[in-house]
Amino acid sequence: MYTFTTIKNLQTDLTSGKVTCVQLVEESIKTIETKKHFNAFLEVFNETALAQAKLVDEKIATKSAGKLAGVVIGLKDNICYKGHKVSCSSKILEGFESLYSSTVVERLLAEDAIIIGRLNCDEFAMGSSNENSAFGKVLNPLNEKTVPGGSSGGSAVAVAANLCHATLGSDTGGSIRQPASFTGTVGLKPTYGRISRWGLIAYASSFDQIGPITKTVEDAALLLEIMAGTDEYDTTSSQKAVGHYVTDLSENKKYKVAYLKECVESNGLDPEVKKQTLAALDKMKNNGHAITAVDFPYLDFLVPTYYVLTTAEASSNLSRFDGVHFGYRSPTATDLESTYKKSRSEGFGKEVKRRIMLGTFVLSAGYYDAYYSKAQKVRNKIRQKTREILSQHDFIVTPSTPGTAFEFGKNSEDPIKMYLEDIFTVQANIVGCPAISVPNGIHSNGLPIGLQIMGRDFEEGNLLNLANQI
Secondary structure, three states: OOOOOHHHHHHHHHOOOOOOOOHHHHHHHHHHHHOHHHHHHEOOOHHHHHHHHHHHHHHHHHHHHOOOOOOEEEEEEOEEEOOOOOOOOHHOOOOOOOOOOOOOHHHHOOOOEEEEEOOOOHHOOOOOOOOOOOOOOOOOOOOOOOOOOOHHHHHHHHHHHOOOEEEEEEEOOOOOHHHHHHHHOOEEEOOOOOEEOOOOOOOOOOOOOOEEEEHHHEEEEEEEEEEEOOEOOOOOOOOOOOOOHHHHHHHHOOOEEEEEEHHOHHHHHHHHHHHHHHHHHHHHHHOOOOEEEEEOOOOOHHHHHHHHHHHHHHHHHHHHHHOOOOOOOOOOOHHHHEEEEEEEHHHOOHHHHHHHHHHHHHHOOOOOOHHHHHHHHHHHHHHHHHHHHHOOOEEEEOOOOOOOOOOOOOOOHHHHHHHHHHHOHHHHHOOOOOEEEEEEHHHOOOOEEEEEEOOOOOHHHHHHHHHHHH
């Protein structure tokens, strides 16, 4: 059995003949089957993965293989791959097969990555625990009684449980970083527009961003370098040049680091998470970085602003799933109106319906100015304050989450309590800046703690550099 450590080491072993791509895929398929009770994978692409593996082995033999030769990657079930099913873990897209591949998939395949399958997630990426999937919950391999985090829970578990080498998730309010924190992996949300969203099924278009979940910062840097860059199919993708993220990791730079007092000193923060966060800051200081405590007066407004705006965008984006164009159609529908009503009522899960209704409400006549319009103004205030801090400091550091992975059912009946799990991660999505969660020690309950670093727009090189130092 091959033991994966980093992509760099894997490439060396493939070149030397220690292992082949076919062996890697076969082992991955076998491990997924052995650990299928985790419910991380909704589908394994056995045939296409093995066919790609054979092709890449031939390229390795002729020394023409790409940067990701032999890297086995899983896709969150909201990223399109031509000729393969994609469902957003929802009944509403039952049986739907993608007609095209997302830009990120095309770029990974161009570098000879092997796509192994699609991964379970909260339905339409709406959730912080992976309990909202139409296909059952995903178990945290570090403690099967606890959630893996969401919405990219399956993606984080696949890496943590060694089901594949790396995965892609999407991050609308922490959906990469929170599960990474809960599973002891590295989760990166790039700057909004750094990676094309073409082929990502939308939840909230002005917040969504694709990113990698990996075992190491170096692997995250490599995947970002390959996936990043402008895309003619996505008008929100940035024209800015892509950095040399991997080679920049070797630089031993010293930075100005701010931490938000309101986050670290919050009464709702687990004492051990606070202790580990302060210890990480002390370690940075001892390593020559300048550490400063700063005030952020808008902490209490982050989650309300996020949920008003994202539910509004979801209400619009999810209107296309209607039982008429594609996906699930109610068998009891009798006319056009009942087709719409029954298909959406039966096809969408409880949390998705809750968010669609919230979004429709905040956009409705009489409430638009009181909620949606006001939330946009608050979003602008949050952006201004965050960028003000980042104009004087290179980074903002907080815990990734208020606590470690919680037990299944603990927050399920209280949506507000569940939404507050995102309190530290939503800021980066509201602002659009890049953020990463890296492992930061182990709690006395045996579960990992995450540290979040936020940086300036399009300065992922520095962000990854500090993350790698930590």
